[in-house]
Amino acid sequence: MSEADQFDVIVVGAGAAGSIAALVAAQRGANVLLLEKSVLRGTNAQLSGGFLQAAGTRYQQEMGIEDSPELMMADIMKKNGGVANVDVVAEICRRSKDYIHFIADHVGLELHVNTTIKWYGHSAFRMHAGPAEKGSELVAQLRRAVAAEERVTLVDEARVTGLLAEDGRVTGVTAGIGDGTAEELRASGVVLACSGFGNNRQMLTQYCPDALDAVYIGSETSTGEGITWGMALGADVEFMSAWQGHAHVNPKYGTHLSGGLPYLGSIMVNLNGERFAREDLGYSELTPVILAQPSGIAVEIFDQRIVDALWTNGVFREAYDAGAVHRFERLEDLAAAHSLPVETVRRTVAAYNEGTRGTAADAFGREPSGTPLEAPWYGSVVTGGIAHTQGGLRIDPAARVLTPAGQPIAGLFAAGGTAAGMSGLGVAGYTSGNGLSHAFTTGLIAGESASAPVVSST
Structure with a gap:
């Protein structure tokens, strides 16, 4: 880049966290250089369902939904077993409404509160989304906002190779821009927002070996460099074993169903035609349970009522339109089409329906919904996937990167998947919406x- 280019802030990564960091800094008067590895290869936010967890927003208030940052924090901490950086989680919950209002007012995306699904572990309806309820619309609008912000210079295909530091302070990055020649780019502050390490098998083997058998559904650019750059400068890391699983991945189609299906009444059966878990347990912790089934797959069964309820959900429609969901007039035909034992499937569904009516106890402890499954039937083959990792650089409530002694590294900040998340350890502590709410x-x-x-x- 030209020596005449002067930047106050450098942001590495133009996904959810990096884009909003750049926009916020620019609106506060900073000249920002936003470096992206590859717009074409996408971001985790772009591949997500686009649901935004937040508490105390004006959208909730307009609908009479009672919620608060304290309640959101209590839900998150309960789900992660009390294992998280409490100060950081508290600040994220307190500020969550601010990012929702920023996306609406400054990014320009029309938002609403989704009240179709009460997500597992949520004490209130707090999932916000755009009209299409899809991550791609969210990122597309972010890209437009970045392009319109004159104080932000976005450089695509930037090959960042490390951090610059002098006297214990981060002063910039080294990067290949344009022809690829390495340059030293300097600024008073550097934000690492270059995702986690979901697509780095070596780091997964070291930190999340239980995720190795899961199908990776995140961005191919999530290879963990930001975390390793911080560690090379003496930064601490936290919760590196944490990852978000997804129990509704369609292995042959490159799609996934909405994680909200079980909350509307879907069930899963293995290749023996039997249920194997409480399906509404939470789609992250359900992931290793599916992978432990024969051939590591299951068939998710639902009905027309559920399809109608999810018809406006972008992720579900994408899977449906791709052919990952099949309709059957008879349950026997669904079983036969998926090579399942017909009589076993019939008994399994009948027993589940008795549980929904409250006339018998559910075999896995699901609460009676009062709404049995009925024809026409829908079936979809699913397996367990990994969407992204949740561990990363240790930060304080101001997003400053910390050393093991708890001292901030001057000039260095982390956000999104590069920063340690709110989901504790392993796969079971993830609350729906943790990823995007943490990132934004x-x-x-x-x-x-x-x-x-x-x-x-x-």
Whole structure:
């Protein structure tokens, strides 16, 4: 880049966290260089369902939904077993409404609260989404907002190779721009928002070996460099064994069903035609349970009522339109089409329906819904996947990267998948929405913190 280019903040990664960090910093007066590995290869946010967890928003208030940051935090901490950076989780929950309002007011995406599904572990309806309820619409609008912001310079296909530091302070990055020649790019603040390590088999083997058999459904650019760059400068890491599983991946289609299916009444059977778990347990912790079934797959069974309820959900429609969901007039035909024992499937569904009516106890402890499954039937082959990792660089509530002694590394901030998340350890601590709420809120905070020297000088 030209020596005349002067930047106050450098943000590495233009996904959810990086884009909002860049926009926030720019609106506070900073000149921002936003470096992206590959727009074409996408981001985790782009591949997600696009649901945004937040508490105390104006959208909830308009609908009379009672929620608060304290209640959101209690839900998250209960799900992760009390294992998280409490101060950071508290700040994310407190500021979560701010990123929702920023996306609406400054990014320009029309939002609503989804009240079709009460997600597992949520004490209130707090999932917000755009009209299509799909991550791609969210990222597309972020890209438009970045392009319209004159203080942000986005460079695609940037090959960042490391951090620059002087006297214990991060002063910039080294990167190949344009012809690939390595350059030293300097700024007063650097935000690492370059995702986690879901697509790095070596790091998964080291930190998340239980995820190795899961189908990877995240961005191919999530290879963990930001975490390793921070560690090379003496940064601490936290919760590196944490990852978000997805129990509704369609292995032959490259799609996945909505994680909300079980909350509407779907069930899963293995190749023996038998249920094997409480399906509404949570789609992350259900992932290894599916992988432990014969051939590591299951058939998810649901009905027309559930299809109608999810028809406007972008992720579900994508799977449906791809052919991953099949309709049958008779349950026997569904079983035969998936090579399942017909009589076993018939008994399994009948027993589940008795549980929904409350006339018999559910074999796995699901609460009676009062709504049995009925024809026409829908079936979809699913397996367990990994969407992204949840461990990363240890940060404080200001998104500053910390050393093992708890001291901030001057000039260095982390957000999104590069920063340690809110899901504790392993796969079971993930609460629906943790990924995007963490990414956007830490991104917003990092943008504020990294641009603070600019604000204070004006």
